[in-house]
Amino acid sequence: MANAVVLVSCPDQPGIVAAVADLVHLHGGNIVDLQQHTDRVDHTFFQRVEVELDTFDLARDEFVVALGPIARRYAMNLQVRFTDEIPRVAVLASREPHCLHDLLNRWRTGELKVDVRAVIANHPDHAEMASWYGVPYHHLPVQAGEREAQEAAVRDLLRAEGVELIVLARYMQILSAEFCAEYVGQIINIHHSFLPAFMGAKPYHQAHDRGVKIIGVTAHYATADLDDGPIIEQDVVRVSHRDDVEALRAKGRDLEVAVLARAVRAQVEHRVLVCGRRTVVFD
Amino acid sequence: MANAVVLVSCPDQPGIVAAVADLVHLHGGNIVDLQQHTDRVDHTFFQRVEVELDTFDLARDEFVVALGPIARRYAMNLQVRFTDEIPRVAVLASREPHCLHDLLNRWRTGELKVDVRAVIANHPDHAEMASWYGVPYHHLPVQAGEREAQEAAVRDLLRAEGVELIVLARYMQILSAEFCAEYVGQIINIHHSFLPAFMGAKPYHQAHDRGVKIIGVTAHYATADLDDGPIIEQDVVRVSHRDDVEALRAKGRDLEVAVLARAVRAQVEHRVLVCGRRTVVFD
């Protein structure tokens, strides 16, 4: 049976844990996972409470209603999710296939609990792969001077499919501020550098020129400020003088795949809360 | 001002989070950190709650008394600690100085909040170092056939100093089952292998013979079953065919120092709970 996940962020003050826990207990629920964090810089309270519903005497919508007065009292930013709700996802790609392929594979094996509604790419290259996975493939090329038209077509498609989560799987097109604003906290990008190092183009070339001994990649929410959105997950790999740019790219590909998958999983499991430019990612 | 830390483990059942949180809230306390874990194999509930006491209307002993009925109702294993209580610690060492030296240094710089009451060693080598740090040094050698007498002397000293935490900083003597039983969950050992690999003597030689590509070390609670106590922390480092036994030892030393310090810090911050042969270590 499904669990409910209650995500809370609000100004810190006493009584929040008790208020939510009491309500759950009053209605026969069992808290099976609770993580809490208080940010002492911003004085903000964050909480993720996972509740078994077997013995719960509230229906899902009743639970949301019952939480309303608590949310208002503490000025909460409140989300209530259920673990059997599978989010509708679109994966956007350009030329590089590895992140797209990995996500489709994790979806196919059931490791990633998402409903992939569409693969959208500005290149035709991955149609066959998408077809093998049984996912609709939309080739929306960017014509010279027609970037806006292409983005409009992408957004139409996302709306038509009711997409709730957009994964940029090495999608090399810049999104407009309007697009980012429509999907705040719903667009995850993988950047092939250890941000904030090597922002901008060709990070593996930059890393090679600088002679770093470790390279990294970054999964972050896309925002209007390019490469500057809140970071969800990062990872690194050791390199040496033996690694030329092509070797960095190859090592980086494995990292990109792993880090993007971890970020998407965290999002899908409702474990990420945004705190300004930072994130709280519960384990 | 100090915080209280409430550590709970008990059979899992609904209402535990609410019961503790309510009591805290009722008396004006503010929960600043709460971590909870339910072990689904053993159906055991674990919780660490850290409470600011500024506005709390219970004295420390009153808080413990007030928690009593809750503890009984849920059959809790309950500990209540306060962050300004500094534990009395003894460090036991043999020939190798690195872990001892590192602990004394972290204590001297204030990074490790402990009260080092005694350094006990079965060798005289570290007397000068202990003296420089201003810590009493007790040389209790093990005479042939007199292991029990030496252990008795060690235990007398620990009792005389009221020691609450014993750190085995590469102490190469085996402790009796009685000793381990007297200090359950209060003796931390650093083992120079990635347990359970290479149990027993000369793990770096064993690791070299086996040709592993990564070596590790393990901090664990000492129990009557040698090298088999619950693991608190582990870490690893990559090695290669270029590393002979001496190189493994050198790499291992840095790991031992780091992992033992992290384990002691977790213990001192009341972040470790034992779950059979496993541990719950909250962040």
Add this chain to the structure above:
Amino acid sequence: MANAVVLVSCPDQPGIVAAVADLVHLHGGNIVDLQQHTDRVDHTFFQRVEVELDTFDLARDEFVVALGPIARRYAMNLQVRFTDEIPRVAVLASREPHCLHDLLNRWRTGELKVDVRAVIANHPDHAEMASWYGVPYHHLPVQAGEREAQEAAVRDLLRAEGVELIVLARYMQILSAEFCAEYVGQIINIHHSFLPAFMGAKPYHQAHDRGVKIIGVTAHYATADLDDGPIIEQDVVRVSHRDDVEALRAKGRDLEVAVLARAVRAQVEHRVLVCGRRTVVFD
């Protein structure tokens, strides 16, 4: 244009580097990569020399002939490879698809320079995947009491395809000593534990029971001594009390895929030399 790779192991003695380098230089070759290691325990010399052939005045077979006297003088174990020779590979699998899938994908994208001649599995599950990748799929089930017959069929197939490298991609059948002896240094297995910890069955269960804080996987040559062949590559990932057996399995899968791919790549690039139970893996 292809390079030659000269792999040497022999008893250590002066003059080996000079002897090989002289021969290369005499015939107009350019050494573009040279790595050397002397094992001081076994007094064994190891060397990998990569030579550009553009300006080399010996044909491939002439080079091998010319190295003959040097090899005899120093009692060398000598291999000469060329980087445009693509090894014929068979991938053996059982139920778990992830390592198989990853290898086929790396082959398809050209990242892994191998010629996958056959996928052999004792289960029918992966036929469709193999078909999509365009690789022959051989379902050779193990009937009760017929293990030997199945192995004979596998070996017939390997011989028929002229297979030079056998990758056990989570193949859960034990190979006979004869099979291992026929393909010494040519069978790479991925073991889902950080060997020598948790040898034998169900390593993720064992790791969970023991409460380790880090899990790992091991790629090694298969030998008649189960789980005891020379280790090529290992890697680890941090886990916590939050990870149940299923979570360990999921984290382990990503590791298995990465470590097996790295080991196969090292083998294919002629960077692995065996030294008793240990390996020398040049970067």
Add this chain to the structure above:
Amino acid sequence: MANAVVLVSCPDQPGIVAAVADLVHLHGGNIVDLQQHTDRVDHTFFQRVEVELDTFDLARDEFVVALGPIARRYAMNLQVRFTDEIPRVAVLASREPHCLHDLLNRWRTGELKVDVRAVIANHPDHAEMASWYGVPYHHLPVQAGEREAQEAAVRDLLRAEGVELIVLARYMQILSAEFCAEYVGQIINIHHSFLPAFMGAKPYHQAHDRGVKIIGVTAHYATADLDDGPIIEQDVVRVSHRDDVEALRAKGRDLEVAVLARAVRAQVEHRVLVCGRRTVVFD
């Protein structure tokens, strides 16, 4: 008995390996370690050859003379070192003691084969520690507007002691371009960020503000371009939303200590060659 270490960098061309190996062999030397790298971007050849001298028939100065014609023929940047030559080192520090303390400890235990001639600090804080280690401590404070005078005093002291390697152990003063030019490749700095991320002041604050999930540190050669010298070694540690700036600092301290020690050891073992802005660090 000591070994010789021959370090070579020069434009890539055929015959270099053979030329050096021949000379060694001709005079009865045994190559016990040889590492070579060809940078294909800069077309530069790098080599480190370690030679046992037991049976070598050239004296040390004769070896250097004998290498002269080879060096000229290939336009080599050539260094010849001997493993029993212990470099004279000065450690420069400011307020933070951890890197200084660790280096002195590694020197005292014999792990780091250096001759620490002087500790120089612009604060008086570490005099007692230096005294315990038996190392001369020079307090050279920076008076307002007198930075140049202080640097002149530092350089006088370095010259008087014949210092060959300067370790900046969290020394927070900027060195002049002249100072850097006098000691090219002889000044190692530890920077408390994962360069090039968070250059400049307060990197742990910057890292916290940006919300990175991993922090790192960098050991590099000091050059006139601040924080931009060739990188010798880096390492990283995972952090989370739970880590405030003080926690980042504490995790960073352990990293700084480890990475600086590794970089100094690589330098002392003659394993680092500079390649423009990059380094070749042989294992």
